[in-house]
Amino acid sequence: MGEGSRVRRPRAGIVVTGSELLTGAVRDANGPWVARELGELGFEVAQVVLVGDRPEDLAAALRQVTEGGVDLVVTSGGLGPTADDITVEIVAAFVGAELELDTAMQETIGRRVARWARRTGFAGPALDEATRKQAMVPRGAVALEPVGTAPGLVVRRPDGPLVVVLPGPPRELQGMWPAVLEAAPFAELLATVPRAEARSLRFFNLPESEIAETLRDIERARDLSDVEVTTCLRRSELEVDLHPLPGAETVAAELADELIARHRKQLVSAVGATTDELLAEALLEHGLTVATGESCTGGMLASRLVDRAGSSDYVDGGVVAYSNEAKTSLLGVPAEMIAEHGAVSPEVARALADGAREKFGASIGVGITGVAGPGGGTEAKPVGYVCFCVTTADGQVLARDPVLPGSRGDIRERSTDLAMHLLLRAAGGLPH
C-alpha cells in the first residue's frame, strides 16, 4: 500500500553468518528473531543476508547492507572458537578499529569455560586458544558479557551504521539482547526511533486473493498510502499486518475495522493473537482440559498443546494410536467399527475423541485419523483425507473430513492447525 513519506523509520540490516545455512543443513532462527525485535522497536528491517564463513563474503555482505543506507547492522554467528569463526576480525576491519585482547573478558570466558570443561572432561590447549580468541575486541567497542562463552559487541563505524555483533546459538543471542538495549550507543540510537503501533489481524480459511480485492476496493475510496499492509499465510491462518507510519495510526485502525467487518466469519483475532494463545486463554477461562487421540499426526497436536508454559493446567495428555490394536486397546475404539468403516473414517475420529476424553477424564477430546501419505491412499480415501472430531463433556460434537493438500509433512501440519482451530471453536474462544 504505497511507500509513505512523512516520517522515515530508521532502517536496519541483519547479517547472519554460517556456511551451514548456505548448504541448507540448517534453518536460520536468528534472522527472524532479531527482525521481530527490531520491528517492535520501530526499525524497518531492509534485508536479512545469510552468508558463509569466508572472510570476503562476510565483508561484502556488510558493505551491501550498508549501501542501501541503514542506521543499524546486526550480525549473528561466527564468534566461536573454530577457524571459520571470523566475524570479529571482519567487523573490526569494517569499522576501522584494531583488535585488542580484553584481559578482563579473557578471565570471564576462562571461568565460564572451566565449569563446562569440568563437566565434560574436555580441557587443554584447545580450550586456552579458544578462550583467547574469543576475548579479542575492536578498540572502542562496547563488549557485552557472554551468555555462552563468546562476548557480543556494539561498535560504531565512523559516519556509518552502528554495528551489533551477536553470537550464533539462538539461546545465547536472545539471552544477550537485553544487554544490547542497555548499551549506551544502542540506547542513543533507539531514542531517535519513532514508535508506531502495528495492527495485526488473523483469519482462518480466507484466501489471500480475497484480502487483496478488499484492499483494492477500500483504496478506491480512501488514501491508504501511509499504511503498509503485508499479508502472510501461516499455519493455515492469514495474518494481515498493518504498519502505519507515525501519525497514520487512525487510518490503520479504521482499515482494520473495515477488514474485520468484511471478513468477520473468517476472523480469528482482531488483535493479532494466535490460535494457540486464544485456545490457552479460553481453556483456562472456562476451566476446561483437553485430551488427544491422534493417529496420522502422531503426537504433533499434543506436542503443540504443551508448547506453552503452564499447559499442564489444561492438557491432560493424549494417546498416539498409530496401530489399529492401539486404537482399540488404549482408546476403546471398537475393532468392528474399524473393520466396517476403516481406520480412517469419521466414525473412528469420533471414537478416538470420545475415548481420549473418557480415558483422561478431560472436558474436551479430539480425534484425528487420516492418510498422511505418501502411500496408502485409495480413490475413496486419497492421500490427504483426514477425519477430525472434537467432542465435549457437555455434548458438543464438531466434525470435519477434508482432503488436505501437500506432502506428508504438510498434511500432518495442516491437520494439527485444523484441530487447533476446532478446539478453539469448541472451547468458545472465537470472536463473535
Place this chain on the structure above:
Amino acid sequence: MGEGSRVRRPRAGIVVTGSELLTGAVRDANGPWVARELGELGFEVAQVVLVGDRPEDLAAALRQVTEGGVDLVVTSGGLGPTADDITVEIVAAFVGAELELDTAMQETIGRRVARWARRTGFAGPALDEATRKQAMVPRGAVALEPVGTAPGLVVRRPDGPLVVVLPGPPRELQGMWPAVLEAAPFAELLATVPRAEARSLRFFNLPESEIAETLRDIERARDLSDVEVTTCLRRSELEVDLHPLPGAETVAAELADELIARHRKQLVSAVGATTDELLAEALLEHGLTVATGESCTGGMLASRLVDRAGSSDYVDGGVVAYSNEAKTSLLGVPAEMIAEHGAVSPEVARALADGAREKFGASIGVGITGVAGPGGGTEAKPVGYVCFCVTTADGQVLARDPVLPGSRGDIRERSTDLAMHLLLRAAGGLPH
C-alpha cells in the same frame, strides 16, 4: 580450511522475498531448501538475501547478489495475486525484457483457479484479475507450468546470470524444481558445473572446539587447503561437512578417516546419515517396534518418530502422560512410586518405558519425564532436569538423567534428540 583455487565452482545467489520474513512473523523455508539442492548440483551458494515486497528493495537485492559475480540467481516468492507480489515485474526490468501476456498460461491458470473456486465458493473479478496478473511473462523467458496457480520462470540476463523465478509456498516451489532442471537454459548451465562429492560426518556430544583443535592438529602435518570444512551443531549432533574441490576427493576421504579415528566414541555416522534415518533402518532391519511414554516432551518424540513415511512398520504408538493420573491409569506407573520419588525421577522414567512397551506390545519402550520449565524447578530437580529410560523386550535398560540447558522449547527439543539417540543405541544402530 582455506580457499582453494584449482577449480572454481559456479556461484549462485538466492533472493527470497516477503515482508513477513522481515517482520519475523515467518521463518524462511525456501532459502535452505534451494541452497541444499544447488549444493548437491555442485554450485556454491554465495549468499541468501531476504527482502521485503518493495520494488526498490527487490531490485537492489538482485543487483547485490549479482555484484559478487554469480552464474545463477534463484528467487522465491512474490508471484501471487496481491499488489505486493512484484517479482516478475522487477525481474523483467532486471533482465531488460518486456512483459507479455501468455494467453496459453492464462488459460492454464484459469483452469486451476476454477477448480479451487468451485470448492471454496470464491469467484468473480478478484479471481480474473489475479489470473491475468499471474500470466504475465518476460519476453524470451521459459515459463514453467504452475504447481499452485503461479507459473515459474527461467530467463537469462544478457551478459549476466541465469535467473530462476519460483513461487513462495514451499510446496509449490519444491514441486516446480524438476521443471527447472529440465528447462533448456538451466540444463546448459548445469552441464558446466564440476561435481565433487562432499563428505558429511555426524558426532553426538562432541564440542565444536574439539573438532577445531583436531583440524588444526591435522593441518600441521598436511595441506588441507583444497578441502573446505564446515562444522555445525544441529539437534545435539555435530555435523562436519567436508567439501573438496574437484580433484581433492582423496584428501577429503583421508581427512574424514582421520576425524573418525580420533573421535570414534562420539561417531553417529560416517556417511552423513541422521539419527532418524539410522534408527528407522535399525528398527526395520531387526524387526523391532517402538512405543513411547512421554511427559515433558508431550508427544514431540512420537511425532518425530512418525515423521518418516512407512513409520507404521516400526512405531506402535505412544502415550502423552502429562498428568500423574494419566501416568498411572494409562501406563501403569504406580501412584506410590510417583509419591515416593516424584513424577520426575529415574524410577518413573523406567516405569513409563516399561508401561508403554507393554501396553502397545512393542519391542522397545522409551520413557521421558522432566522439568521443562520455566516454572516447577527445585534445587534437587532444577528446570532442565530430565529422566530418560529405554527398555527392550530382551532386557536391555538404558537410563540417563542430565540437566539440559535452554528454554522450555530447547529442553523439550534436546530431550527428543537424546531420546532418539538412546533409541538408536538400543536398536543397535550405532557404528562400532
